[in-house]
Amino acid sequence: MPEPFPSDSVGLVTPARQHFDQPLELVSGRVLESYDLVYETYGELNAARSNGILICHALSGDHHAAGYHSPEDRKPGWWDTAIGPGKPIDTNRFFVVSVNNLGGCKGSTGPNTPNPATGQFYGPDFPIVTVKDWVNSQQRLAEALGIDRWAAVIGGSLGGMQALQWAIDHPDRIAHAVVIAAASKLSAQNIAFNEVARQAILTDPEFHDGRYYEQGVVPRRGLMLARMLGHITYLSDESMGAKFGRELREQKLQFGYGVEFQVESYLRYQGESFVERFDANTYLLMTRALDYFDPAADYGNDLPTALRRASCGFLVVSFTSDWRFAPERSREIVKGLLDADRNVSYAEIEATQGHDAFLMPLPKYLDVFHAYMRRVADEVGA
């Protein structure tokens, strides 16, 4: 049987599961008595245990960041572009850990898993978790894996926020933070978009106050709308224009509310397919974690003061056409790091793809990323 995977792929991967019995105190004041984290690893941990890389996922991501779950998979993990042999996160040198966050819907404990106290799905009883809580749970996983210090914690968007929080909360346990297409906190407009998405889900009659699992339904309409809206904010006006323009699906106008323009067809498809693979309660929870993220709030609302807690090196990357987390937002982080006298590299990448650019195979972006990661590998003896 011929090798079915590209030579720069990590190939076939299998998720692992770690159970934690030590209660986790959450920022909200609530406590998770026990929980599971599902994760994947790529590459080998070296003898010095110094080459560990933690990948943090964004709103709709999960632990499956690279490789394939079966030879039949049509697509690899969500960041296969950046993770693999010879890629920026080079699995020939690094041991890469990618975890499904608490509250996620792909195996880690969350709303769609059973609450051990009741035997029913958690649903709305699952506590709202924050970026800080995720980082603490990820630190427990690092302990379980015997990794005292990550060579780097890396993420884009909400993932980049986790990398930033890691640097602040566990300065001794992280050598580098790679913060891509992120922000140090959401703007009122960002929160507003999240709120519309949440209201779409919360007001869907099939949401049933979050207990839809027991009813055998899902709030399809709400989740579909949330995803359609999200997609608009992930793309740039320019990239949507280049991809779809005003192209019609039929040769002439139909004068109705069916699909007239190709962009409508694309959005509906994105919305409908998302419903098949994602959980509405998790979507609510992830958007709240985004809203709440504001590491400076614990330090007198002064970002440099928060960042002075960190001691790692930083790579910050932004994309010119990203309007969800625009370059200005990355520059705020960079400025905060410079004011805190921290070591930061910054790249603002010319890209037309909007926020989604962080997932794309853009040579300039991957070159910068790769160069930085080579330095990291050399430094930690990977």
Next chain:
Amino acid sequence: MPEPFPSDSVGLVTPARQHFDQPLELVSGRVLESYDLVYETYGELNAARSNGILICHALSGDHHAAGYHSPEDRKPGWWDTAIGPGKPIDTNRFFVVSVNNLGGCKGSTGPNTPNPATGQFYGPDFPIVTVKDWVNSQQRLAEALGIDRWAAVIGGSLGGMQALQWAIDHPDRIAHAVVIAAASKLSAQNIAFNEVARQAILTDPEFHDGRYYEQGVVPRRGLMLARMLGHITYLSDESMGAKFGRELREQKLQFGYGVEFQVESYLRYQGESFVERFDANTYLLMTRALDYFDPAADYGNDLPTALRRASCGFLVVSFTSDWRFAPERSREIVKGLLDADRNVSYAEIEATQGHDAFLMPLPKYLDVFHAYMRRVADEVGA
């Protein structure tokens, strides 16, 4: 009893109604056998009938552009800032006509009025009308009022598109077109936002295929979501930041999906109050008219060719922080007019308020507008 209205207000106004029996052929191929238009007028038509101004409204607007319907009204009409004695559209000089468009929901024939053929509400049987159709129906109203030629046709946003279409379709009947915060066609991103709003309404279980009037319900949730989303696109990131920032409603986080941030409270209020005053079928129809607007399409997709049909003077205005119809979109119109050798004044106004700026009392904007309208008044002998 003291005079309850400000001295620069048109004061108490009463809507008028005009019935039309001559069938109106629509761009879609369908025919409206008869219809009513509701409108208001401010100021006096001069003897030469040369001082008529037509105001065209935007997506959620109506005929009540200035003044008050009763002494108890808390707010005047939607463009009272610009219309009144001594204001840019000076009712001491001009006779101003403001019409509720066909398909609207404030008295003109539309989905929420009875279909004479059935005696039931039109609902989804009301034909989809286009900007071109509106202009033709407005021309019928001009005839009924004895106005052969408007001194100016004026509008912002979708209203500006009507002014542009007037200039192209009825060059002999319009001396000036004032096109504010508009675009010569929607981008894929604009259409995408409209599509999310439409899907919110169409998938609301209380939409009942548009026949909700008979059911005694309205698609509240859908219309609320559409309006919340619309509001985000009317404001700028900057103005939302200045207005709300990350301000909390309570002193500390609640860790739930109720209102945490002030911006959420604002959006929910905007969404809920819109449901009380607007019709979902009309919202669908207005967004489609926006999507379809593309006057160049009839002229080989060449905007200058379309604009060469026009012979009026043009004032085009845009606002720096408007991202719904950004200054670039107004510059496309200006460039098209220059390529067509037409007479155009253009002002790009520094403003933080986003698309909503066109409704605001911004001195620089009103000065430019007023100066242009003084020239119009002098020219037409108003």
